Amino acid sequence: MTFTExxxxxxxxxxxxxxxxxxxxxxxxxxxxxxxxxxLKLRVADRDxxxxxxxxxxxxxxxxxxxxxxxTDRYAMLPRIYQRTLIVHGSKDxxxxxxxAFLLAQHLPDAQLVMYPDASHGAQSQHADVFxxxxxxxLNG
Numbered sequence: 001m002t003f004t005e006x007x008x009x010x011x012x013x014x015x016x017x018x019x020x021x022x023x024x025x026x027x028x029x030x031x032x033x034x035x036x037x038x039x040l041k042l043r044v045a046d047r048d049x050x051x052x053x054x055x056x057x058x059x060x061x062x063x064x065x066x067x068x069x070x071x072t073d074r075y076a077m078l079p080r081i082y083q084r085t086l087i088v089h090g091s092k093d094x095x096x097x098x099x100x101a102f103l104l105a106q107h108l109p110d111a112q113l114v115m116y117p118d119a120s121h122g123a124q125s126q127h128a129d130v131f132x133x134x135x136x137x138x139l140n141g
Contacts, residue, residue, distance in 0.1 A: 007060070008056045008057045008060060011051070011053060011056050015037055018033065018037065018122070021095055021120065021122075022095075022120050022121045022125065023036075023120055023126060024118050024119065024120050029119065029126060032122075032125070032127075033126070036122060036125045036126070075107045078107035081109070082109055082110060083110070084110045084111075084112075084138075084141075085110060086112050086114065086138040087101050087104050087108075087112065087113045087114070088123055088124050088131065088134070089101035089115050089116070090115075090116050090120045090121060090126070091115050091117050091119060092118060092120050093120050094120055095121040098115065101113055112138060116131070
């Protein structure tokens with residue numbers, strides 16, 4: 001699946017959507033996805049309300065618009081962001097292409113990029129243990 005193939009029709013089966021958008025087809029990634037799904041089931045109280053088809057469509061449209069490349073000054077605002085930034089990305093992300101993470105790291109003055117192998121949009125969940133280590137190092141740094 002690619003980003004352009006994502007549609008609100010996938011909301012019929014939220015687990016399939018998570019697995020296809022957040023994890024890669026490799027066995028290791030699918031196994032991590034199943035662990036993530038089981039972890040989600042553990043939380044029974046204070047859960048967010050289900051996303052409506054209308055809201056999902058609006059979000060998908062916004063993501064696609066955000067992903068379009070402006071014709072001029074596409075990175076003009078980034079050098080003005082001085083906040084330390086940890087950019088976490090999957091090397092096989094289909095929702096936000098990995099090149100965008102590299103571009104952010106290149107144009108943000110104080111950015112650190114961590115690219116997780118064989119991971120899609122759920123990189124921090126697929127590589128939860130090492131992500132937490134990276135986050136702690138970043139936050140304590």
